[in-house]
Amino acid sequence: MEPDLKTSVKGEILAVKDLPTLPHVLDEVTKLIENPETSSEAIAKVISTDQVLSAKVLKMVNSPIYGFPGRISSIQHALVLLGFNVIRGIIISTSVFDMMVQSMKGLWEHSLGCATACNIIARRAGFEDPEEYAVAGLLHDLGKVVTAVQLPDLHKTISDTVVAKNIPYYYAEKDVLGFGHDRINAWLARHWGLPPNIREAMARHHSPQLAEFYKPMSCVVHIGDFLVRLFEFGNGGDDHTAYLRPEALMELKFKMSDLDKVMDEMSDQLLEVSDLTL
Amino acid sequence: MTQTLEESLFQRKQTAFLLSPDKALAEMLQKLWSPDVLEFRVFENGGGAIEKMFNEPPDLLVVDNRLTDIAGREVANLVKSENVYRQLPVVMCVDPIDVETPWNWNKIEVDDFLVRPFNPSEVRDRVNLTLCRAMRALDANPLSKLPGNTSIIQKIQSLIDSDEDFALAYCDLDFFKSYNDKYGFSRGDEILMMSARLIVNTIRSYPGVLSFVGHVGGDDFVFILPPDKVEEACQRIIQSFDDIVPHFYDPADRKRGNITSVDREGNTKIFPLMAVSIAVVVNTEARIKHYGEVSSIAMGLKKKAKEDPKSSYVIDRRKG
Numbered sequence: 012m013e014p015d016l017k018t019s020v021k022g023e024i025l026a027v028k029d030l031p032t033l034p035h036v037l038d039e040v041t042k043l044i045e046n047p048e049t050s051s052e053a054i055a056k057v058i059s060t061d062q063v064l065s066a067k068v069l070k071m072v073n074s075p076i077y078g079f080p081g082r083i084s085s086i087q088h089a090l091v092l093l094g095f096n097v098i099r100g101i102i103i104s105t106s107v108f109d110m111m112v113q114s115m116k117g118l119w120e121h122s123l124g125c126a127t128a129c130n131i132i133a134r135r136a137g138f139e140d141p142e143e144y145a146v147a148g149l150l151h152d153l154g155k156v157v158t159a160v161q162l163p164d165l166h167k168t169i170s171d172t173v174v175a176k177n178i179p180y181y182y183a184e185k186d187v188l189g190f191g192h193d194r195i196n197a198w199l200a201r202h203w204g205l206p207p208n209i210r211e212a213m214a215r216h217h218s219p220q221l222a223e224f225y226k227p228m229s230c231v232v233h234i235g236d237f238l239v240r241l242f243e244f245g246n247g248g249d250d251h252t253a254y255l256r257p258e259a260l261m262e263l264k265f266k267m268s269d270l271d272k273v274m275d276e277m278s279d280q281l282l283e284v285s286d287l288t289l
Numbered sequence: 290m291t292q293t294l295e296e297s298l299f300q301r302k303q304t305a306f307l308l309s310p311d312k313a314l315a316e317m318l319q320k321l322w323s324p325d326v327l328e329f330r331v332f333e334n335g336g337g338a339i340e341k342m343f344n345e346p347p348d349l350l351v352v353d354n355r356l357t358d359i360a361g362r363e364v365a366n367l368v369k370s371e372n373v374y375r376q377l378p379v380v381m382c383v384d385p386i387d388v389e390t391p392w393n394w395n396k397i398e399v400d401d402f403l404v405r406p407f408n409p410s411e412v413r414d415r416v417n418l419t420l421c422r423a424m425r426a427l428d429a430n431p432l433s434k435l436p437g438n439t440s441i442i443q444k445i446q447s448l449i450d451s452d453e454d455f456a457l458a459y460c461d462l463d464f465f466k467s468y469n470d471k472y473g474f475s476r477g478d479e480i481l482m483m484s485a486r487l488i489v490n491t492i493r494s495y496p497g498v499l500s501f502v503g504h505v506g507g508d509d510f511v512f513i514l515p516p517d518k519v520e521e522a523c524q525r526i527i528q529s530f531d532d533i534v535p536h537f538y539d540p541a542d543r544k545r546g547n548i549t550s551v552d553r554e555g556n557t558k559i560f561p562l563m564a565v566s567i568a569v570v571v572n573t574e575a576r577i578k579h580y581g582e583v584s585s586i587a588m589g590l591k592k593k594a595k596e597d598p599k600s601s602y603v604i605d606r607r608k609g
Contacts, residue, residue, distance in 0.1 A: 047496050078432075078482025082536055091529045092483060094490035 020188060023161045024195055025202050030160060031106045032063040033119055040064065044099055054098065055087040059142075060284075062122045062149050063156065067101050068093065069146070070203040084143040084206045114170070117246025118156065120285075122149050124244035127284050128235035131276045136263040138227060147212035147228050148235045150205075154195030154213075155180070155248060173249045180248030181217060193217045220258040230259035238274060244281050294325050298417055300443055303327040305416075306342060308335050308364060309353030314382060314407065318351065321413045327420075335359035339367065346377050349420055352399075353382045362397045369398040378423040380416065382407075432478060433485035435504035441511050444501050445580045448513070449572070455499060456519035458569045458602075459587045460488065460526070462508040463595060467560035471550040472539075480537055480563065481508060484530065488512055491526050516571050523567050523602035530565045531600050538562065566594035567602035 040057050043049045058064045065086055072089040073080050083089050090098060108115050129148030133141035159166040165187060172183040184191045193214055200210035208225040215222040215229040216236055222229035237255045240247060260270070294302060307315055307329050315331045322328075330347070332338040335356045342350070350368060354361040365379045381402040388404060401419050403412055428437045436444075448455045462484065469477035485504060492500050492512050501513040514522055535543045542548045543562075552558045568590035570583050577583055586605055594603040 051494075077486065079479040079537070082479065082483075083533075084536070088529075088533050088536070091490060091533070092486045094486070094493060096493070 017189060020162065020165070020195075021198055024154075024157055024198060027157050027161050029104075029106060030063045030067065030157065031108045032061055033116065034107045036061040036064065037102065037105060037107055040102055044095065044102060051090040051095075052087065055090050058090070059086045059126070059145070059149065060123050062119070062153055064101070064105065065146060065149055066153055066199075066203070066205075067105065068098070069205055069209070071097065071101065073204045073206060075204070080204050081206045084146060084209055085140065086146060087142070114246070114248075115156070115159065118152060118248070120245025121239060121247045122152055122245070123284060124239035124242065124281055125149065125151055125232070125235045127280050128238045128273070128277055129231050131273050131280065132231045132234055132238075132263070135269055135273055136227070136231070136265070138231075143208065144212075144228055144231045147209045147232050150209065150213055151196070151216045151232050151236060152192060152247060153199060154192030157199060158192065158195060170248070178249070179251040179253070183249075191217065218256075219262070220256060226262055230256075230262040233259045234263070234265075234270075238270075238277060241274075242277060242281060244285070292323055292326060297322075297326040298421055299326065303349065303420060304347040305329050305349035305351060306338055306347045307331045307351045307353075308338050308356055308361070309351070309382065310334070310355055310357065311353055311382075314353065317407060317409055317412065318416075321409060321416075327416075335361075335364050339364070342368070343374070346374055348377075348423075349416065350377055350379045351382065351416075352379060354384065354387050355382075362399075365397060365399050376423060376427050378419045380419055430504040430506065432481055433504045435485055435489070435502055435510075437503065438505055441501075441503040441505065442580050444503075444513065445583055448499075449575075449577060449579065452575045453499065454516055454573045455513050456516045456569055456571045456604075457583055457587070458512050458514070458519060458523065458567050459591060460484075460510040460512070460565055460567045461591070463564045463566055463598060463600075464560045465508040465563055467548060467550040467552075467558075468563055471548050476537070480534070483533065483537070484508070484510065484565070487529050487533070488526060491522055491529065495522070516573060519569055519571070520602075520604060523569065523604075526567070527565055527600040527602065534563050561598050564598060564600040566591065566597075566600070568594050569602060569604040571604060571606055 036057065040054060043054050043057060058068060068086060068089045069083065071077075072083045072092050077092065083092065126145040126149035130141045130145040133144035138144065158169075169180065169183045169187045172178070172186055173180055176183065176186070178186070181191050193216060197210070197214035200213050205213075208228050211222050211225040212228040212232045216232040219226065219229040219233040233256060236247070237253045239245065240251075240253055243250070302325060305327060307318055309315060309331070310333050315329070318329050327349075335352070336358050350364075352361045352364050356364070361381055365381065368374045368377055368379055378400040379398075381399045382405070383402055384405050388402075400423065401415055403415060428439045429435065430437050445457060462480070465477070465480065468480065488510055489502050492502050492514060495514060495518050498515050498518065499513065503511040505511060512522070538548065547559050547561050549557060549559055568587045570586045570590065572583070590603045590605050594601050
């Protein structure tokens with residue numbers, strides 16, 4: 012491993028100009044936005060299933076140019092403030108993955124499943140604005156997408172290491188790069204000006220006990236990630252079960268029975284949501 | 290050029306000063322516009338023009354670098370150095386040799402320049418553009434960049450004159466001052482930028498109809514829509530505002546649903562979260578004849594809307 016790999020990886024990651032997404036979502040959003048009758052709620056619903064479009068929307072609305080950086084954590088609110096013209100612009104300038112990157116589909120489902128789980132968990136914990144927890148859940152693996160796009164060779168090495176050493180993706184990242192996608196998330200979120208709650212949850216979802224300012228959101232995403240893996244909904248890069256930190260359950264004052272109820276709700280909702288994915 | 294004022298780009302007759310010894314230039318400029326649209330007053334040297342310019346500023350100054358008594362750039366800087374005259378657009382005419390070495394546009398503040406030999410079509414359009422651009426810049430709200438009072442009044446008056454039905458809504462934010470006092474002006478500006486975006490996007494979502502959004506200043510906004518769309522627009526603006534504004538408060542204040550601040554007399558007071566009040570004047574069957582009527586009706590409605598500390602709208606539907 013080169014001594015300055017971290018610096019060069021960080022430089023590459025932050026230099027990302029064009030993040031592609033999956034064809035089916037882009038098609039759907041394009042269709043919706045071409046219809047003048049479509050409401051912003053309808054568009055928000057579809058964009059909320061796609062981590063790349065959601066990240067782009069949040070990045071833009073939280074840009075200093077709009078005048079209120081770091082305030083908006085909800086896709087619905089972002090759309091109201093961006094307006095149809097700007098959203099159309101984002102969609103027009105978003106390309107799709109070529110057929111080669113099929114593993115991305117699994118990652119998309121995993122992220123959507125995590126978003127669904129986080130919404131349910133946040134509501135059960137009695138938190139306000141559960142949609143914002145869903146957004147954090149949706150974006151928790153964005154670092155993996157950006158690595159795949161910007162550093163395809165390293166991405167392949169990581170995937171090969173997962174198979175060869177039979178370890179989770181996160182450990183394979185640490186093996187190959189020296190750091191994980193949670194660190195990459197932290198760079199991206201800061202660079203893009205994402206709101207601080209989402210930024211911390213993205214950076215701390217593997218170690219929620221270290222979260223300082225937005226511990227509840229970090230814990231919710233941690234649990235959401237764990238649960239969606241249990242359901243084997245989508246693919247986070249490996250087929251291992253994650254370690255569930257007891258601190259996360261304590262922070263939300265969850266008992267096992269709460270987890271059970273969450274999982275029951277998840278079974279129903281994941282079924283509905285899987286209709287959205289191809 | 291036989292275009293009338295109505296056909297032109299301008300709302301009223303424009304006046305211009307040309308400071309130049311070049312008779313051909315003067316002749317060309319005077320021919321390009323009908324004097325009802327844009328009228329040039331020609332001065333062969335700079336000195337004679339300056340006092341007149343200060344007393345009765347024209348809408349445009351065209352100054353020739355060939356002036357013999359005073360340098361063209363000096364005239365330009367005289368104008369731009371006073372805040373009272375600063376918005377007067379200045380166009381400099383030069384010879385090719387003049388611009389062989391780059392000019393320091395930070396030191397010589399003109400708005401555009403034209404290089405000999407002059408192409409009349411280009412001159413006409415560049416001057417038109419300079420005038421239009423100056424009007425836009427002058428009237429735009431410095432924070433939101435939305436059109437300001439002058440544009441708003443012009444728009445309303447032109448709708449009245451053309452007998453078009455319209456609804457005019459005045460929005461302002463209740464308890465904005467207390468938010469500013471507690472959180473500071475920078476965060477207050479965030480609220481205004483957010484409100485501007487919110488209103489613009491809501492109004493723009495009605496395609497193909499008459500619409501307009503203006504920012505009078507501070508927390509006062511204005512929008513225009515056809516009478517059959519305005520009520521729904523008010524409801525949507527209120528809903529979005531009420532949904533989004535809590536996120537601009539600190540978590541503790543947001544949870545409580547109020548902030549503790551100091552009022553004008555220095556007393557500690559509790560203020561609710563900000564709300565939006567909208568007063569709507571509807572003009573149908575050409576009952577309103579002048580802009581002044583619109584604003585006076587609106588002021589009465591606004592008082593009523595502000596009686597409710599929550600976001601609300603009041604629509605005036607009196608008939609002729």
